[in-house]
Amino acid sequence: MPQRTMVEALNLALDECMDRDDAVCIMGEDVGINGGVFRVTKGLHEKYGQRRVMDTPLAECGIIGTAVGMAIHGLKPVTEIQFSGFTMQAFDQIEQNMARMRNRTQGRFPISMVMRAPFGGGIRAVEHHSESREAYWAHTPGLKVVIPSGPRNARALLAAAIEDPDPVIFYEPKAVYRAFREDVPDEHETMPIGVAEIVRPGADITVISYGAMMRVCTEAVEDLVDIHGVDVELIDLLSVSPMDTATLAESVSRTGRCVIVHEGHQSCGIAAEVIARLNEHVFEYLCAPIRRVTCPDLPFPYFQTEKHFLPDADDVIAAVQETLAWE
């Protein structure tokens, strides 16, 4: 099976979806001849032409707003916002139209479109290039929020997002873009949106994460298992909204303990929602308070400080040990 980076895997998903369906088109800044600033759309302009791979004016609100109109007209736009920090410019159209159009028109105009954006820190970038604000979109009725963690699930989930009848925010952990390769089949592959994956089954404690933090958690889990003898169950959320409450609850009902790890801010973040749901569903199984390992409630710092700001494996190990020690 071919080995691919996440960038190559995403490119494969776009290529095959465009090949299968003429309604699929790409819109964004520098996505054409340049292939996008991270090269996710590389070669597609050459293959499909400017009718289907559109370099847009530099206005994110315009990208999303016009894509909504194209979706109303039956097309399936896959938009690229260059960095997730720039999606704030598009907040207007995401909230006013993309998320609401199906409901506003009582089902007449469903919006089948994707907003792709690289998110998260760890690449020594300038301000507004490292944010993790997925909670905004998870808070918005009408949207789905999908976040892959590696090349294979990135490809399968992007294909699923493009085929989905509803608008999907697709956040790509850019720290993973070229971090490693993975088997990604040439054959079409999708994964259901809204289903979490138990990456490593375990009996002692459940660790829940997503995106680039899955690598941090994997590193921590290796140490916890090998050095500390803790049998950790590791879950990759994959879809922040809808959230696979059943898988999370079932896991925690077995382990009784849970740590949630993400880059986004702590307050009103994704971990807070996970904790609320676990409280509702499996409170009686809990042996310890659920902990969260997140970034503090601050704007993402300038990059000389980012390694101290982002959670690392030591933070996860400490949180797991504290949770295990609680009696």
Add this chain to the structure above:
Amino acid sequence: MPHETTESTTPERTASDSIIEVQPTRTRSAMDTTPIDLGRIEVLQILDEHAQVDESLDPRYDDEYLLRIHRGLVLTRAFDQRMLTMQRQGEMGTFAPNLGQEACQLGQVIPLTKDDWYSPSYRSFGAQLWRGWSMERLFKLWAGYHEGFPPPPDVNDLPFSIVIGSHVLPAVGVAMGMNYRSEPNCMVVNFGDGACSQGAVSEALNYAAVNKAPVVFVCENNGWAISTPLTKQSATTNLASRGAGFGLPSIRVDGNDILAMTLAVDQAARRARAGDGPTFIEAVTFRMSLHTTADDPTVYRAQELVDPWEARCPITRYETYLQRKGLLDTGAIDRIREECDGEVIVARDRFRTDAVARPREIFDHIYGELSPELEAQKQAYLDRLERKGVE
């Protein structure tokens, strides 16, 4: 003009002029110093305030068409007045009357075919009626019933978006979709003078221009955005120049002249359908009535500003034109008014019997398929309705 010196006007020098010999620059300046000409913005009026017609511009529509337009104008006003009465009696929610803007409203949709698209704003119900929205549907919409919101199944209209100007980008997107599929249709999108201050509207003009999208922008300049007059909205009171600034052919039209509005939109729509790109039409009119029924304009607007517009009434002007053509007399005008009032009353009565709130359906259109979490929320909500005895 220092840039002009770079190539041709550098004087000949000799070695004695300077110890360091200065070589004349051979590259041309990137700055083009030709004065910028944005083009002339035409102004169109066919039927003036005294109902004098400019014969050279009269589109000479046939009699039946002219009378159909007249009935549309009268029906729009009858509907507007009935809505206001119903609102004052507590039967209707807050809505935005369009008294005085009837010609502007109808003129922007009369030239459209069923395959063309229209994107209204919330004051556009005259245009919506013409496009095929039933009065019952609009009553339901403004009385707060969900089923009033979606455009009728056989009408290519978008819903309006209450946040000012936020519908204009999707309208351009629909037009870009027409280009994508090589469809020979167009989109007319309506917004007001206030919307011109929104960044998203500027983005929409730019996207349309760059993509040559088949869209006609109709900026219905009624002078007021709630209490804010145009002079506080924009340093230029000539909004057509906005279009010109983005490279769009732009025109300023008398919005109270139904002939001028229809002709301008017709020509712009033809250009759009032919692949010649978007047009910006500023339709100059006046908001004779309230911003919405929650508003009291006497607080911020002197009556002297309103009075001159009474004489510019688009319906009276058009009726005088039709009378001069021998198509109407005062008896016929009264009869048509009564007929339109009657139609509105019939629609109102149907609305009163048909309109049913369906609280059980509020989860039905948020996604194609509900997630387990939303299914659980829906069940809890339905149980709550059950406890309260709600059907």
